[in-house]
Amino acid sequence: MPKVKQFNRGHVLQEAAHIFRQKGYNGTSIDDILKATGLSRSSLYDSFQDKHNLYLQALEMYKKQENQAYQEVHQKQLNGLEKIELVFSEVVKHLIENPHDNGCLMVNAAAEMSKQCEKTSQVVCNNKDEVQNLFDAWIKDAQKNNLVKLNKPVEFYGQFLYNTLCGLKVLSQSGAAKTELDNVVKVTLAALN
Amino acid sequence: MPKVKQFNRGHVLQEAAHIFRQKGYNGTSIDDILKATGLSRSSLYDSFQDKHNLYLQALEMYKKQENQAYQEVHQKQLNGLEKIELVFSEVVKHLIENPHDNGCLMVNAAAEMSKQCEKTSQVVCNNKDEVQNLFDAWIKDAQKNNLVKLNKPVEFYGQFLYNTLCGLKVLSQSGAAKTELDNVVKVTLAALN
């Protein structure tokens, strides 16, 4: 009976996330999103309620995708240290790939929205905890295999690695070249010995 | 002859920087700024041209003030390592002091504006270089006094420290408690040994 949706919900959120990352929440207009997705105004409001909900859903999807990428690393036949190294090299690669379209929606959300939107704040906070936990697990594994020498509790290093990660995402938006990001990663990894 | 300005230019920029830091550029309206400063519309446009120029001037002032704080540390009778430690403890203290009004205009500018505004991008980039250079100098001093053991070029560590700094400012906007920031600083400083 009913006509079926002519667009893919995931693709729309993907595009929305892309624009929100570039222009921020308040810098992005509904028209920007309509233009980029080809959607009609009514379809958008029908499927995503309003701009604020669209943003939150795009942010959640972004988080889910990042998390999935981490899980893929987690499934690999690598030791904890190698997994950490892989994540950082992939992040740097991703940040550098397109110098004029880099950055991270999660970091930008923390900067622009977390003080004004409780829901955004929670997503950002949950993401932090989840990534740190994954880092913790990898560090423990590396410790078990005598690949690192730590003289502080494991969670210190999970927090430290996550902090480095956030820093890199800011640095890449501050005009840092690849060498600079690489150097930061080198010192960060050396801190585990 | 002329009536003298009824407001202090620095105070206005200070207030503007405060609001821009809280709400971002696009999230802040002229009315927000008028309300916070008590200025009249005409005075604001007379003295600061338009919103975009006001933002840039507020950002420049913010940078100058941060730089001045760094210079004050630089003048102290401390060795390089102590200066680094002092800066980090002051930054953490500052970020934690008011949990609902933390963050950093420079980091937020990098996230929200640097991709869209060349001038913002330049300020952010210059700030990075200046702080890194200062860190470099302090690290060299610490090295001279055998307070640190480094097996990589000095500038690696300047870049690394600046990265940690940016990370802290994102972390504090991601719901991190003081202990967490302290832990990050501890591991960062331990990386210099």
Add this chain to the structure above:
DNA sequence: TAATAAGCGGAACGTATATTCCAAAACTTA
């Protein structure tokens, strides 16, 4: 093929926003 239920295009609305402009107020100096 006809009936049906949802998608869709686009006009319309109200509000918020950045900016301009002008006349009145206010301060300084002679």
Add this chain to the structure above:
DNA sequence: TAAGTTTTGGAATATACGTTCCGCTTATTA
């Protein structure tokens, strides 16, 4: 105290934006 220059208050404007709404279109099923 009066003249002159600047500030200042606030009305006015034009535009941009988020959101709603309605009638047409389209795909599905019986």
